[in-house]
Amino acid sequence: MPKKAxxxxxxxxxxxxxxxxxxxxxxxxPSPLNFDSPSGLFESLISPVKAETFFQEFWEQKPLLIQRxxxxxATYYQSLxxxxxxxxxxxxxxxxxxxxxVCRCVSGKKKVLNKDGKVHFLQLRKDFDQKRATIQFHQPxxxxxxxxxxxxxxxxxxxxxxxxxxxxxxAGAQGLPPHYDDVEVFxxxxxxxxxxxxxxxxxxxxxxxxxxxxxxxxRPAQEFTLKPGDLLYFPRGTIHQADxxxxxxxxxxxxxxxxxxxxxxxxxxxxxxxxxFDTAKAxxxxxAGIPRQLLLVETTAIATRRLSxxxxxxxxxxxxxxxxxxxxxxxxxxxxxxxxxxxxxxAELSTPGGQxxxxxxxVRLQFRDHVVLTVGPDPDPSDETREKxxxxxxxxxxxxxxxxMGSEETESHGLxxxxxxxxxxxxxxxxxxxxxxxxxxxxxxxxxxxxxxxWTECLIQVV
Numbered sequence: 001m002p003k004k005a006x007x008x009x010x011x012x013x014x015x016x017x018x019x020x021x022x023x024x025x026x027x028x029x030p031s032p033l034n035f036d037s038p039s040g041l042f043e044s045l046i047s048p049v050k051a052e053t054f055f056q057e058f059w060e061q062k063p064l065l066i067q068r069x070x071x072x073x074a075t076y077y078q079s080l081x082x083x084x085x086x087x088x089x090x091x092x093x094x095x096x097x098x099x100x101x102v103c104r105c106v107s108g109k110k111k112v113l114n115k116d117g118k119v120h121f122l123q124l125r126k127d128f129d130q131k132r133a134t135i136q137f138h139q140p141x142x143x144x145x146x147x148x149x150x151x152x153x154x155x156x157x158x159x160x161x162x163x164x165x166x167x168x169x170x171a172g173a174q175g176l177p178p179h180y181d182d183v184e185v186f187x188x189x190x191x192x193x194x195x196x197x198x199x200x201x202x203x204x205x206x207x208x209x210x211x212x213x214x215x216x217x218x219r220p221a222q223e224f225t226l227k228p229g230d231l232l233y234f235p236r237g238t239i240h241q242a243d244x245x246x247x248x249x250x251x252x253x254x255x256x257x258x259x260x261x262x263x264x265x266x267x268x269x270x271x272x273x274x275x276x277f278d279t280a281k282a283x284x285x286x287x288a289g290i291p292r293q294l295l296l297v298e299t300t301a302i303a304t305r306r307l308s309x310x311x312x313x314x315x316x317x318x319x320x321x322x323x324x325x326x327x328x329x330x331x332x333x334x335x336x337x338x339x340x341x342x343x344x345x346x347a348e349l350s351t352p353g354g355q356x357x358x359x360x361x362x363v364r365l366q367f368r369d370h371v372v373l374t375v376g377p378d379p380d381p382s383d384e385t386r387e388k389x390x391x392x393x394x395x396x397x398x399x400x401x402x403x404x405m406g407s408e409e410t411e412s413h414g415l416x417x418x419x420x421x422x423x424x425x426x427x428x429x430x431x432x433x434x435x436x437x438x439x440x441x442x443x444x445x446x447x448x449x450x451x452x453x454x455w456t457e458c459l460i461q462v463v
Contacts, residue, residue: 032073035149038157038369045150045186046231054233060184060205063198063234065224074229077190080146081166083128083252086135089143090121098405101136102127105174105241108214128168128250134175137166139404140254141338147254148400152338154258156369161337162258163404169194172246179211180239183257187233189226191252192244196232198222199239205263206237226253236260267329272314274325277377279317286310323375325388330374334393335412338403340370348458349396355462357436357451359444363460364433370395371459373425390417390425396458415453424450433463 034040043051049058049066058064068074094100096114102124104111113133115123127133141147141164154162163183168191169175180201187196197220202212217239225245226232234240236259244251280286294303339349349367357363365371371394378389393414402410417425423440424447439447454460 031146032070032076033150035153038153041150041153042157046233058233060235063222063232063238065222066231066233067224067227068229068231070229074227077188077228080150080188080190081137081140081144081252081254082191083135083168083250085144086124086137086168087121089137090119090124092143094119094137099138100124101138102133103136103175104131104133105177108177110175110177110211128170132170132173134167134169134173136175137168139163140166142401142403142405145341148338149341151256152341154256155337158258159333160258160262161260161333161404162256164254164256166190166252166254167242168250168252169242169244170250171244171248174241174243176241177211178214178217178239178241179209180206180237181257182206182208182236182260184236184259185234185238186231186256187226187253188256189228189230189232189251189253191228192249194226194242194251194253195245196222196224196226196240196242198234201235201237201239204237205235207263212239262329270327270329271324273327274376275314275318275321277325278321279314283313285313325376326374327376330372331391331393331412334370334372334395334414335398335410336403337370337395337398339395339398339400340367350458352456352458357448357455357460357462359436359448361436361451361462362433363428363436363451363455364431364463365428365459366461367394367396367459368429373429375419375422388419390419390422391415392417392425392454392457392459394457394459413457415457417450417453421446421450428454428460 032044034044039051046054046064046066049064054064095118096102096116100114100119102113102115104113113127113131124135128135141151147164151162151164167175171192178197178199180203199212199217199219200221202217203210242253276286291300291303294300339346342349355361371392374391374393375388376391378387391414393412395413397413398410421441427434427439436447436451437444439450441447441450451460455462
């Protein structure tokens with residue numbers, strides 16, 4: 001699944017205080033972006049284009065170029081990441097391959113100039129100035145608060161992991177050869193200017209990264225120069241290359257990417273196992289054994305016809321299914337996304353506080369955009385019937401420092417409840433506030449136990 005950058009070592013590309021809502025104020029004045037809601041943030045990011053227009057005409061279809069003569073926005077973009085920030089970042093401790101790639105485009109190929117181990121600023125600046133190398137900084141939201149703030153809201157908006165990379169390229173230089181990616185891309189130009197060439201896809205909505213030879217891609221379909229404050233969007237599979245014009249200052253841009261591994265095909269693969277599991281419990285044909293030695297020979301016509309029949313049966317069953325069982329995608333998203341943006345130590349995300357809910361309390365869900373409720377089979381090996389249970393995953397305790405770093409270990413945070421609690425949980429999820437005693441559970445003990453469990457995870461508060 002998504003989305004976590006997995007840079008190899010050689011740099012080759014391969015994603016009791018009350019539990020109150022976190023603050024979003026930032027030092028230095030108001031932001032030109034709207035952080036009131038995920039939709040507000042996205043709409044302000046692509047302004048003046050409307051979100052409805054964007055998804056009808058551009059999303060997964062064609063590039064969108066937004067060039068804006070807006071000094072306030074340009075100044076804000078420049079604050080997100082500057083070339084000069086590298087000095088302080090190197091002092092914090094960053095490493096080649098994991099955090100930084102140094103590269104050049106030479107004769108249509110990417111040449112990696114990484115050293116070993118820890119990055120030293122003077123060496124990095126020397127490669128930038130003397131070798132005309134591009135510096136690629138992986139997942140800067142781990143270090144830069146405002147990028148964390150933006151990407152956390154975008155993950156809520158898209159319901160998919162959102163990563164980023166910053167590219168700093170000296171004048172008259174190019175870092176990467178023509179290529180396409182397996183992610184939806186939003187380019188924000190931060191410093192200087194960048195000359196872009198976009199080509200028609202050879203693989204629309206591609207599922208993997210690939211370099212393309214110049215003689216195969218033809219003439220650019222679009223060609224333009226981005227300046228600070230400008231935004232460029234293009235779908236996965238769009239072939240592109242970019243260079244900093246000669247004679248000018250260096251260029252810095254951030255690539256914000258999403259929707260890796262989030263296609264209908266991925267969702268089908270994720271849910272089909274649960275559908276088969278449920279259908280096999282009810283239909284003896286799916287529990288019957290396959291022919292002897294089927295695994296020792298090529299698939300026979302008889303086996304193919306049988307599988308076709310089963311797929312039609314599954315399609316018919318799917319039409320009447322209310323709850324699809326997600327095997328991995330929901331859990332993976334909750335485990336690997338950013339925690340809610342906060343100012344301070346974030347204690348409100350990990351330490352339950354405020355009034356302990358009682359049977360006569362009224363409670364409400366909080367951090368709704370960071371909580372996933374799903375139904376799946378009980379993994380308890382002692383349960384031979386493999387009954388379904390409810391899983392609640394959340395990202396409140398996720399580590400920002402490991403976001404999108406695929407080689408870093410992550411763990412899931414959340415709760416598990418019997419399927420009998422589903423209606424009560426849906427009451428909490430669908431209401432602005434709900435009385436504990438009105439929850440649809442059999443006993444008062446079950447009602448109280450449910451809300452205390454949710455309160456302990458900082459998922460509800462007493463109102």
